[in-house]
Amino acid sequence: xxxxxxxxxxxxxxxxxxxxxxxxxxxxxxxxxxxxxxxxxxxxxxxxxxxxxxxxxxxxxxxxxxxxxxxxxxxxxxxxxxxxxxxxxxxxxxxxxxxxxxxxxxxxxxxxxxxxxxxxxxxxxxxxxxxxxxxxxxxxxxxxxxxxxxxxxxxxxxxxxxxxxxxxxxxxxxxxxxxxxxxxxxxxxxxxxxxxxxxxxxxx
Amino acid sequence: xxxxxxxxxxxxxxxxxxxxxxxxxxxxxxxxxxxxxxxxxxxxxxxxxxxxxxxxxxxxxxxxxxxxxxxxxxxxxxxxxxxxxxxxxxxxxxxxxxxxxxxxxxxxxxxxxxxxxxxxxxxxxxxxxxxxxxxxxxxxxxxxxxxxxxxxxxxxxxxxxxxxxxxxxxxxxxxxxxxxxxxxxxxxxxxxxxxxxxxxxxxxxxxxxxxxxxxxxxxxxxxxxxxxxxxxxxxxxxxxxxxxxxxxxxxxxxxxxxxxxxxxxxxxxxxxxxxxxxxxxxxxxxxxxxxxxxxxxxxxxxxxxxxxxxxxxxxxxxxxxxxxxxxxxxxxxxxxxxxxxxxxxxxxxxxxxxxxxxxxxxxxxxxxxxxxxxxxxxxxxxxxxxxxxxxxxxxxxxxxxxxxxxxxxxxxxxxxxxxxxxxxxxxxxxxxxxxxxxxxxxxxxxxxxxxxxxxxxxxxxxxxxxxx
Numbered sequence: 156x157x158x159x160x161x162x163x164x165x166x167x168x169x170x171x172x173x174x175x176x177x178x179x180x181x182x183x184x185x186x187x188x189x190x191x192x193x194x195x196x197x198x199x200x201x202x203x204x205x206x207x208x209x210x211x212x213x214x215x216x217x218x219x220x221x222x223x224x225x226x227x228x229x230x231x232x233x234x235x236x237x238x239x240x241x242x243x244x245x246x247x248x249x250x251x252x253x254x255x256x257x258x259x260x261x262x263x264x265x266x267x268x269x270x271x272x273x274x275x276x277x278x279x280x281x282x283x284x285x286x287x288x289x290x291x292x293x294x295x296x297x298x299x300x301x302x303x304x305x306x307x308x309x310x311x312x313x314x315x316x317x318x319x320x321x322x323x324x325x326x327x328x329x330x331x332x333x334x335x336x337x338x339x340x341x342x343x344x345x346x347x348x349x350x351x352x353x354x355x356x357x358x359x
Numbered sequence: 360x361x362x363x364x365x366x367x368x369x370x371x372x373x374x375x376x377x378x379x380x381x382x383x384x385x386x387x388x389x390x391x392x393x394x395x396x397x398x399x400x401x402x403x404x405x406x407x408x409x410x411x412x413x414x415x416x417x418x419x420x421x422x423x424x425x426x427x428x429x430x431x432x433x434x435x436x437x438x439x440x441x442x443x444x445x446x447x448x449x450x451x452x453x454x455x456x457x458x459x460x461x462x463x464x465x466x467x468x469x470x471x472x473x474x475x476x477x478x479x480x481x482x483x484x485x486x487x488x489x490x491x492x493x494x495x496x497x498x499x500x501x502x503x504x505x506x507x508x509x510x511x512x513x514x515x516x517x518x519x520x521x522x523x524x525x526x527x528x529x530x531x532x533x534x535x536x537x538x539x540x541x542x543x544x545x546x547x548x549x550x551x552x553x554x555x556x557x558x559x560x561x562x563x564x565x566x567x568x569x570x571x572x573x574x575x576x577x578x579x580x581x582x583x584x585x586x587x588x589x590x591x592x593x594x595x596x597x598x599x600x601x602x603x604x605x606x607x608x609x610x611x612x613x614x615x616x617x618x619x620x621x622x623x624x625x626x627x628x629x630x631x632x633x634x635x636x637x638x639x640x641x642x643x644x645x646x647x648x649x650x651x652x653x654x655x656x657x658x659x660x661x662x663x664x665x666x667x668x669x670x671x672x673x674x675x676x677x678x679x680x681x682x683x684x685x686x687x688x689x690x691x692x693x694x695x696x697x698x699x700x701x702x703x704x705x706x707x708x709x710x711x712x713x714x715x716x717x718x719x720x721x722x723x724x725x726x727x728x729x730x731x732x733x734x735x736x737x738x739x740x741x742x743x744x745x746x747x748x749x750x751x752x753x754x755x756x757x758x759x760x761x762x763x764x765x766x767x768x769x770x771x772x773x774x775x776x777x778x779x780x781x782x783x784x785x786x787x788x789x790x791x792x793x794x795x796x797x798x799x800x801x802x803x804x805x806x807x808x809x810x811x812x813x814x815x816x817x818x819x820x821x822x823x824x825x826x827x
Contacts (some may be wrong), residue, residue, distance in 0.1 A: 169577045189817025195576075211383060211551070212807040213579035216814055221576060226584035232592075246508060250516035259520060272525040272603055276532040279596045283536045283589055287543055290585040291570070294578040298571035310554035312574045313547065315383035 168295025169207050171322035173350035179302040180322040181333050183342035188214045191317040194340035196220040201336055205325035209318040228290050235285025236278045243277035302350040376470055376808045378652045383806050390800045391555055393648050398795050401647050406791050412784020419778040420495055428498050430774045437757045437769040442496040445779050447604055447749040449489035454597055455633020456482025457537060461593035470661055472804040473654045478637045479541040484789040486534045488782045522606040529603035536596055540589045546572050548798040601625040615695035615756035624676035628745060631669035634662050635741035642735045653800050660728045667722035674716030695756055703768055704755045707747050714744020
């Protein structure tokens with residue numbers, strides 16, 4: 156049960172469970188962003204969910220083609236911002252009005268007006284740090300190990316190549332059928348990716 | 360498709376953002392190549408000069424820390440001399456980077472993609488130089504952590520009502536957020552370098568910093584949202600930083616400082632000087648590294664237009680200050696401004712006026728906006744002018760205070776001068792290291808503005824009218 160939940164969470168980050176025979180998935184290359192978007196649309200409508208596209212830059216309209224909704228990062232930003240604001244307010248009020256009140260030219264120990272700059276700065280600081288931390292967590296990064304890196308051609312994904320990867324953990328996954336689907340969608344090359352290192356470490 | 364039914368207004372065609380018919384791979388090659396080959400000999404010469412200056416800076420700091428701030432020209436009545444001038448100068452330069460990376464991003468100005476990486480790098484290095492000056496100005500550098508709210512045995516806290524403390528927070532938050540923004544923007548490009556690296560050691564280092572980036576769309580989705588949110592956070596932040604810096608002056612009661620115009624006027628000046636510095640650096644870098652097709656003359660022209668705009672805003676603020684001094688009928692305020700323009704520092708005032716207000720007006724002429732030698736010269740003149748602006752504000756208001764018996768003329772010492780010159784060594788050394796080891800142009804973002812990156816580019820009829 157818990158294992159299933161963990162697997163689902165990891166899948167949402169793009170980290171998939173390899174099959175018993177170490178097959179991680181099928182990696183297909185497409186010639187251009189247009190072909191990749193239509194392939195993603197096709198794969199999604201055929202019922203696959205554990206799949207991802209890889210490209211050197213974000214492709215417009217890909218989220219919709221893959222059936223992904225809005226990113227949830229924004230909620231974390233809001234939480235971070237509110238915590239920053241609360242921290243700054245508490246810090247300034249507690250240090251100057253509670254812990255060590257000091258009378259400076261008869262000014263109030265705590266007032267909103269002179270506290271605004273620090274409130275603003277800490278709001279921005281925490282919002283930014285939580286956003287970045289949350290983005291990395293949602294993406295499952297840093298992830299130094301990725302079975303896809305075993306594919307020789309995959310190193311061009313950060314240059315000028317466009318890939319679609321269907322993970323073996325998808326319930327619809329079938330080596331032959333999935334390969335046919337990817338081919339029909341216009342793949343120029345398809346390879347089976349095996350997960351070697353991962354299982355060696357995690358055989359416990 | 361029937362484009363005649365299309366009701367959208369047709370704007371005149373923009374020149375292409377990337378010239379020379381480059382494809383995705385050409386961009387990777389053009390940018391990554393410079394981090395992989397031996398740098399040009401000019402780079403070594405520049406590094407020799409900048410590291411010499413850096414050594415001078417370190418020597419000057421050591422001398423200062425050993426002897427105390429008395430080695431500077433700061434004295435009664437000018438207690439804030441060159442260190443504050445240099446601080447404001449450097450922190451101002453940093454602003455252009457954030458403006459380009461965040462504000463132009465929110466305004467969907469796609470031309471920024473060619474220059475944002477190097478401009479952000481410049482921001483970070485300029486803010487490092489800026490942070491240096493107040494740090495060494497406190498005198499006892501070894502207790503600089505007293506500016507932070509850390510529990511201590513004296514049970515004392517920093518004074519949160521002081522603009523100087525706001526400055527500590529504003530500039531350090533600005534530095535942190537800019538660094539994070541810069542790094543996050545660089546992750547996909549570091550992955551490109553990682554995938555191209557032949558040397559195992561280099562691949563390992565780049566692999567560490569690129570966080571295992573694989574260009575997955577599930578990742579791009581969160582990544583792009585994060586980038587947008589960071590831009591949205593950095594935009595008010597950059598405007599706030601120089602506003603807070605200006606509070607250091609405006610919250611005091613010194614004539615010439617105590618004005619409400621300071622925050623917007625400082626921010627405009629910061630963007631003005633920052634764009635000039637970006638121009639100085641990029642005109643050299645694009646030429647030496649042969650990336651004129653990515654950082655095109657159109658980019659430089661757009662920067663010239665922003666320089667013209669902000670320079671005129673700054674000039675307008677100078678004149679407004681005079682008007683308000685007269686209109687307020689405050690004798691001290693009026694004297695402070697008359698003294699600026701005609702007193703012992705009139706030379707500095709008129710350098711400032713001509714460099715900042717008059718010189719950029721040449722950019723009304725299109726031919727001059729597109730002349731690289733002219734842009735280069737102007738960019739340097741603007742930064743000279745902006746340094747003098749801070750000098751005029753800081754020194755002229757202080758040298759004649761309310762008590763005529765304490766009036767004096769401020770003279771910098773050789774330590775002042777060498778520390779400032781040395782800070783360019785720090786800045787340039789960091790920038791040269793950046794050019795050598797990191798992708799100086801955001802490859803992923805430049806690829807994104809190519810027409811080939813649009814999935815509809817590959818539709819049979821090449822129409823782009825399908826709703827997204």
